[in-house]
Amino acid sequence: MADHPLSRRGLLRSAALAGLLLPAGGALSACASPSGGGTTASRAPTLGARTAANPLAIPEDRPFEVVIFDGGFGDAYARDIHEPLFKKGHPKVAIKHTATKEIAKTLQPRFAGGDPPEFVNNSGSNAMDFGALAQDGQLQDLRELLDAPSWDDPGVKVRDTILPSAIELGSYDGVFSVLNYANTVWGIWYSKKLFTANDWEVPKTWDDFTSLCEKIKKSGEAAPFTYAGKHPFYIYETILTLAAKIGGAGVLTSLDNLEDGAWKAEPVTKAATAFADLGAKYLMRGTEGLDHIQTQTAQNKYQVAMLPCGSWLENEQKDSTPADFGYAMFPLPSFDTSDALPYGTLHSRPGEESFVAARSANPRAGMEYMRAMLSKDGAGRFTELVSTLTIVNGAAEGRTLKPGLQSAAAALKTAGEHVTYFRFRQWYQELHDEVAAATGQLMAGRLKVGEWADRIQRKSDEVKSDTSVKKFTR
Amino acid sequence: MADGRPRRPGRAGREGFVRARFITGFLAAPVLLYLVYVISPYAQAFSIAMTDWRGVSAAPRFVGLANFGRLLGDGVFWRAVGHNALLLVLLPLLTLAIALFFAFLLNAGGQGGGVAGVWGSGFYRVVFFFPQVLAVAIVAVLFQQVFRPDGSGMLNGPLIALGLEPVGFLSDPGVAFWSILAVLVWQAVGFYVVLFSAGMASIPREMFEAARIDGAGRVQLFARVTLPLLWETVQVGWIYLGIAALDVFALVWVMTAEHGGPDHSTTVMAAEVYRNAFQYFKFGYASAMGVVLFFFTVAFAVLALRLSRRERIEF
Numbered sequence: 001m002a003d004h005p006l007s008r009r010g011l012l013r014s015a016a017l018a019g020l021l022l023p024a025g026g027a028l029s030a031c032a033s034p035s036g037g038g039t040t041a042s043r044a045p046t047l048g049a050r051t052a053a054n055p056l057a058i059p060e061d062r063p064f065e066v067v068i069f070d071g072g073f074g075d076a077y078a079r080d081i082h083e084p085l086f087k088k089g090h091p092k093v094a095i096k097h098t099a100t101k102e103i104a105k106t107l108q109p110r111f112a113g114g115d116p117p118e119f120v121n122n123s124g125s126n127a128m129d130f131g132a133l134a135q136d137g138q139l140q141d142l143r144e145l146l147d148a149p150s151w152d153d154p155g156v157k158v159r160d161t162i163l164p165s166a167i168e169l170g171s172y173d174g175v176f177s178v179l180n181y182a183n184t185v186w187g188i189w190y191s192k193k194l195f196t197a198n199d200w201e202v203p204k205t206w207d208d209f210t211s212l213c214e215k216i217k218k219s220g221e222a223a224p225f226t227y228a229g230k231h232p233f234y235i236y237e238t239i240l241t242l243a244a245k246i247g248g249a250g251v252l253t254s255l256d257n258l259e260d261g262a263w264k265a266e267p268v269t270k271a272a273t274a275f276a277d278l279g280a281k282y283l284m285r286g287t288e289g290l291d292h293i294q295t296q297t298a299q300n301k302y303q304v305a306m307l308p309c310g311s312w313l314e315n316e317q318k319d320s321t322p323a324d325f326g327y328a329m330f331p332l333p334s335f336d337t338s339d340a341l342p343y344g345t346l347h348s349r350p351g352e353e354s355f356v357a358a359r360s361a362n363p364r365a366g367m368e369y370m371r372a373m374l375s376k377d378g379a380g381r382f383t384e385l386v387s388t389l390t391i392v393n394g395a396a397e398g399r400t401l402k403p404g405l406q407s408a409a410a411a412l413k414t415a416g417e418h419v420t421y422f423r424f425r426q427w428y429q430e431l432h433d434e435v436a437a438a439t440g441q442l443m444a445g446r447l448k449v450g451e452w453a454d455r456i457q458r459k460s461d462e463v464k465s466d467t468s469v470k471k472f473t474r
Numbered sequence: 475m476a477d478g479r480p481r482r483p484g485r486a487g488r489e490g491f492v493r494a495r496f497i498t499g500f501l502a503a504p505v506l507l508y509l510v511y512v513i514s515p516y517a518q519a520f521s522i523a524m525t526d527w528r529g530v531s532a533a534p535r536f537v538g539l540a541n542f543g544r545l546l547g548d549g550v551f552w553r554a555v556g557h558n559a560l561l562l563v564l565l566p567l568l569t570l571a572i573a574l575f576f577a578f579l580l581n582a583g584g585q586g587g588g589v590a591g592v593w594g595s596g597f598y599r600v601v602f603f604f605p606q607v608l609a610v611a612i613v614a615v616l617f618q619q620v621f622r623p624d625g626s627g628m629l630n631g632p633l634i635a636l637g638l639e640p641v642g643f644l645s646d647p648g649v650a651f652w653s654i655l656a657v658l659v660w661q662a663v664g665f666y667v668v669l670f671s672a673g674m675a676s677i678p679r680e681m682f683e684a685a686r687i688d689g690a691g692r693v694q695l696f697a698r699v700t701l702p703l704l705w706e707t708v709q710v711g712w713i714y715l716g717i718a719a720l721d722v723f724a725l726v727w728v729m730t731a732e733h734g735g736p737d738h739s740t741t742v743m744a745a746e747v748y749r750n751a752f753q754y755f756k757f758g759y760a761s762a763m764g765v766v767l768f769f770f771t772v773a774f775a776v777l778a779l780r781l782s783r784r785e786r787i788e789f
């Protein structure tokens with residue numbers, strides 16, 4: 001074998017070398033890297049005839065795809081309510097319906113490959129990052145939808161049938177491009193039955209709240225308070241709402257805008273201190289190791305009296321709630337007399353985001369689908385089916401609501417204009433993760449309020465100086 | 475050349491060509507697959523690592539080594555590296571020690587004169603292998619229940635019943651990492667028990683018997699006969715477990731709060747890569763982490779092969 005011209009090792013070595021020396025992103029770039037944008041730009045504009053029945057001028061013969069996150073709401077609302085509604089208006093347009101629990105895993109390669117679906121219900125824990133989508137121009141400008149006549153009344157624009165906060169929240173760089181369909185109300189949830197049976201009253205001030213906790217603790221009936229320990233978002237949401245009540249909605253705006261020292265502002269640390277104390281004294285045992293379902297089920301078993309949650313709670317727990325449980329919620333109690341916002345102030349914001357992919361084949365059909373969703377009929381039946389309010393004004397009126405949702409709707413009505421929310425969770429997910437991690441430690445007593453504020457402020461500054469992350473302001 | 479004719483010039487060249495063609499024909503397909511599915515993703519990861527690609531655009535911006543610079547100051551990533559390093563030492567050490575102990579008991583640790591396993595060793599061998607059969611995700615969910623902090627937890631239930639404070643196996647940042655390590659060891663031991671059992675079965679019985687006759691006890695049997703003759707198998711096991719320790723992901727991701735929490739106390743490199751890529755959509759940054767992980771793995775492989783060189787014992 002001495003004269004062997006090609007040893008096996010030699011062959012392998014040269015092959016490997018050839019592989020390594022290939023110009024990066026060159027001949028073999030079919031797998032992970034982005035493909036060139038040529039295919040998307042060359043697409044013909046897809047405009048149909050603009051008529052009264054078709055104000056967005058969608059082509060009546062071109063199909064489009066609807067991707068629904070198959071999570072807490074399921075996908076039946078799209079299949080049974082919105083898609084038939086759309087079909088009524090446009091019988092010749094074929095709808096391809098896709099449901100998935102993993103939005104990003106399913107769709108990210110399609111976006112990178114230039115073949116995204118038209119309508120995407122981008123929700124759930126595997127949602128795609130909106131900041132990244134906005135940064136790359138993947139979001140269709142939906143302002144035309146806002147100015148289009150509404151589905152129900154050609155005399156009224158879509159803009160005037162929905163909550164103004166939905167327009168603000170759906171705007172990236174001043175361009176309305178994300179539809180937040182459901183409207184969520186946060187508060188402290190309790191069982192009317194348990195409260196009535198024990199003569200406990202809904203607290204209106206922080207002192208009332210803590211003395212109620214003390215009373216419950218002494219009674220031995222149940223633990224006073226808990227939250228989804230494994231997902232500290234549930235409690236930092238409450239802390240931030242209290243901070244806004246103490247210092248005004250501007251407190252949250254400066255957090256969103258990553259302002260210097262925003263997390264160390266007095267209203268924020270005051271609210272954090274209040275809840276850290278609550279955590280030290282009144283939390284259900286084991287809270288920090290339990291998730292939302294486990295704590296909510298404990299409440300259904302009357303093991304704990306109160307927990308903070310959003311208005312999806314009743315629907316989420318429908319299988320484990322006793323028939324006479326009587327879900328109800330109350331807004332955060334007032335902290336003291338110098339509060340900037342009055343009693344009744346709520347954290348409420350539109351959520352459950354959807355967008356139309358700007359570089360899809362038939363984006364106008366996606367917008368028209370949204371117009372159908374925003375009809376009174378589409379929204380009202382959605383509310384009934386999944387027990388969640390929507391951003392469509394008055395859509396829930398005359399519909400039969402479950403007791404918990406009824407109390408949330410009533411609280412929202414009482415709150416009026418005093419509604420707060422924050423946006424950094426959607427804008428900078430890494431900041432959200434850090435706030436969650438630190439707040440979990442705060443509630444468990446392993447972080448002091450000062451350290452908590454320092455840590456989050458450091459992360460906020462870090463995000464601010466990271467040039468690869470697009471910044472938003474409000 | 476069997477026929478004894480003198481070699482003609484050119485013949486060797488033609489033969490060589492035929493042979494080369496033959497070899498190339500066989501190797502082309504696997505090499506191509508290797509290039510497309512292994513080498514090219516690596517090469518791409520290197521190039522993506524130098525961009526600020528966020529996963530959806532068609533034209534990522536080249537940023538040079540900025541991602542690596544940021545990585546140096548990323549405390550969470552270095553915590554993850556630290557956890558991987560700790561796993562790299564502890565996972566093989568604990569797993570191999572326990573597996574060797576069990577394998578020895580099952581094969582040569584029995585009472586009495588002959589060389590046999592402890593009573594019921596056939597049964598134990600099967601039981602030890604059970605964890606290996608379960609998917610990682612199932613193991614993770616299973617242990618979430620075992621570690622539950624309230625009365626329904628398998629470990630905390632009895633503690634609470636006895637009036638003791640429950641342990642936050644997964645919720646106390648000081649404890650969570652050790653809980654993860656325990657599960658990793660629990661899952662890995664069975665396979666190595668079987669591996670070492672096979673290795674021990676191939677050691678000639680006479681060696682044990684001779685040692686027994688010379689008066690060796692169980693400890694001496696193990697230290698002087700079994701371990702030296704099993705050394706090669708142990709080395710293989712060590713390298714496998716080392717790679718597994720660098721690769722830990724699914725268990726941490728599924729089992730812990732905040733995916734690697736609480737408060738980053740259990741996070742590992744692969745989890746940070748995944749988080750940055752698929753949750754923050756910072757694919758460029760995540761690729762930079764992947765590149766660092768790649769070099770750690772290569773360094774470990776080189777080191778492991780260097781350190782474990784040892785004379786082979788023939789028998």
